Amino acid sequence: EKGNIKISMAVIRRLPKYRRYLEELLDKGIDRISSRELSKIIGFTASQIRQDLNNFGGFGQQGYGYNVAALYEEIGKILGLDNRYSTIIVGAGNLGQAIANYTNFEKSGFIPKAMFDINPRLIGLRIRDIEVMDSDKMEEYIKENNIDIGIICTNKERAQDVADQLIRSNIKGIWNFAPTDLDIPENVMTENVHLSESLYTLSFLLKHNSLE
Numbered sequence: 001e002k003g004n005i006k007i008s009m010a011v012i013r014r015l016p017k018y019r020r021y022l023e024e025l026l027d028k029g030i031d032r033i034s035s036r037e038l039s040k041i042i043g044f045t046a047s048q049i050r051q052d053l054n055n056f057g058g059f060g061q062q063g064y065g066y067n068v069a070a071l072y073e074e075i076g077k078i079l080g081l082d083n084r085y086s087t088i089i090v091g092a093g094n095l096g097q098a099i100a101n102y103t104n105f106e107k108s109g110f111i112p113k114a115m116f117d118i119n120p121r122l123i124g125l126r127i128r129d130i131e132v133m134d135s136d137k138m139e140e141y142i143k144e145n146n147i148d149i150g151i152i153c154t155n156k157e158r159a160q161d162v163a164d165q166l167i168r169s170n171i172k173g174i175w176n177f178a179p180t181d182l183d184i185p186e187n188v189m190t191e192n193v194h195l196s197e198s199l200y201t202l203s204f205l206l207k208h209n210s211l212e
């Protein structure tokens with residue numbers, strides 16, 4: 001179901017972090033927490049937390065704080081993690097295989113159905129039970145198997161071609177790991193993961209910290 005909730009992108013980007021901390025609290029058997037205590041562990045101010053969480057219903061109660069399990073579940077729902085998504089990985093090289101080998105995504109509902117590559121030496125290979133198929137068959141496969149998400153793990157020179165194929169097949173979302181900006185219509189949701197940008201930010205921090 002598509003919610004009509006209007007939440008700013010900045011809040012959305014904080015939700016996975018809230019969820020991760022709440023999960024840790026649940027694991028520790030903590031069933032309620034105040035915005036002040038949450039602020040101490042998560043690093044956002046208590047007023048920021050109250051503001052963020054007010055976006056989707058009055059969860060906190062004066063003098064009680066937040067019910068950890070309820071909040072965890074609600075944030076999961078808002079993130080759509082109560083859904084299951086069928087995914088394919090395009091590009092079965094180093095990164096594609098690493099993602100296929102990572103089982104935690106499917107525990108959160110992202111089910112890898114197949115991988116695609118143009119390299120004949122990779123076609124037929126299986127990573128766990130995920131088969132690498134010929135890229136020529138990708139568009140048909142997406143339509144026949146109602147694939148929701150395409151994960152782009154090709155070299156950057158081929159990423160736009162792959163994105164175009166995914167778009168033609170009516171994919172709903174693209175998770176792009178290729179270090180390039182893709183041209184994608186507005187109705188196809190896209191998230192880019194540019195690991196090197198994060199690494200270069202670390203480099204900046206190292207450099208400027210050492211200057212002090």
Ligand code: NAI
Binds near residue numbers: 152155
């Ligand atoms: P890789 O060269 O090992 O794998 C790329 C794969 O994509 C190859 O198997 C190639 O045959 C396939 N491919 C090329 N064009 C294709 C197409 N049109 N359709 C289907 N498959 C196609 O490269 P690697 O290391 O896996 O990196 C993949 C992408 O992820 C690159 O854009 C890289 O910059 C990015 N990346 C990789 C990281 C890593 O840790 N390996 C980290 C961060 C980013």
